[in-house]
Amino acid sequence: MNSAQLQAILRDKLEKMPNKARRVVEYLLSNTREAAFLSIGEVAEKLDVSKAQLVRVSRMVGFEGYAHLKETLQNTVLEHVNPTAMLSRIMKDRRDLPEEILRMEHANLEDTWNQLKPPNIVKFCEMVRGAGMVYCMGWGISSLVAESLYTRLIEMGIGSSLMKRGSSALIEQARTVRKGDLVVVCELPSYVIEVTESIERASANGASIVTITDSAAAPVCRFANLSFFVSETTPTFGSSIIGPLFLVHILTSVLCVNLGEEVQAALQDQEMGLYDERIYHPAYGLRY
Numbered sequence: 001m002n003s004a005q006l007q008a009i010l011r012d013k014l015e016k017m018p019n020k021a022r023r024v025v026e027y028l029l030s031n032t033r034e035a036a037f038l039s040i041g042e043v044a045e046k047l048d049v050s051k052a053q054l055v056r057v058s059r060m061v062g063f064e065g066y067a068h069l070k071e072t073l074q075n076t077v078l079e080h081v082n083p084t085a086m087l088s089r090i091m092k093d094r095r096d097l098p099e100e101i102l103r104m105e106h107a108n109l110e111d112t113w114n115q116l117k118p119p120n121i122v123k124f125c126e127m128v129r130g131a132g133m134v135y136c137m138g139w140g141i142s143s144l145v146a147e148s149l150y151t152r153l154i155e156m157g158i159g160s161s162l163m164k165r166g167s168s169a170l171i172e173q174a175r176t177v178r179k180g181d182l183v184v185v186c187e188l189p190s191y192v193i194e195v196t197e198s199i200e201r202a203s204a205n206g207a208s209i210v211t212i213t214d215s216a217a218a219p220v221c222r223f224a225n226l227s228f229f230v231s232e233t234t235p236t237f238g239s240s241i242i243g244p245l246f247l248v249h250i251l252t253s254v255l256c257v258n259l260g261e262e263v264q265a266a267l268q269d270q271e272m273g274l275y276d277e278r279i280y281h282p283a284y285g286l287r288y
Helices: 003-014 018-031 034-035 040-047 050-060 067-079 083-093 096-113 117-131 142-155 170-174 195-203 218-221 242-259 261-273
Strands: 135-136 160-163 183-185 208-213 227-229
Touching: 003 018, 003 067, 003 261, 018 034, 018 040, 018 050, 034 067, 040 050, 040 067, 050 067, 050 117, 096 242, 117 183, 117 227, 117 242, 135 142, 135 195, 142 160, 142 183, 142 242, 160 170, 170 195, 183 218, 195 208, 195 218, 208 218, 208 242, 242 261
Parallel strands: 135 160, 135 183, 183 208, 208 227
Antiparallel strands: none
């Protein structure tokens, strides 16, 4: 069963359901990815219903029980992040791919913007300013977002370290994180066990955690002191990083302005390096 078929079934049953059951189905329709990775107890608590109620609703919409429904939800989520399945859909639909990508990236930017709350930007700036060291963590394509953040922080003279899979595992790197440090982790689906375990270790060491991810259901969010949510839908490959990079651009830009004179000296030092003709062609501007 694909996601379209599942949504059609849920919507078809919705109209004839009593209020409490209707609320469950409406949640499943609006929060498929979150519901797919939360336990039955977590969903029951979120909706203020019993586990038995979730089982009954599952049977009302045609499943053997909640476990069967959850498995179907997970399969529909994986369908959206499976590159082979995504490419097959594009080839079958014969859509105008460049226009489809443009439409989706506009939607990613808009959705990321709509989820961005000003108080959270303020809190992020306060957390960075108060941190002994800022660690930027990512795995796979998410490491590109982490590196973008790391580069911006270094430009501003903020003590930072990039944590990604290399000669040492993330869990090994996480052992160096201490109380008073800040770890900003980007985690786009599929979610990586080592990333979750590394964040858990950093949190246990006393570090504060900021997450950049697509859903509150991402396992790293369990350890977050602050979470930012982005949209990463794409018709090809697994995740688009346009939304996450846009978020990093906003956060670091606001941070730079808020730091004011504290960061000005670092940027001036950075600017002097742009005059080094051993590295840069002088005729093409001074942007780093």
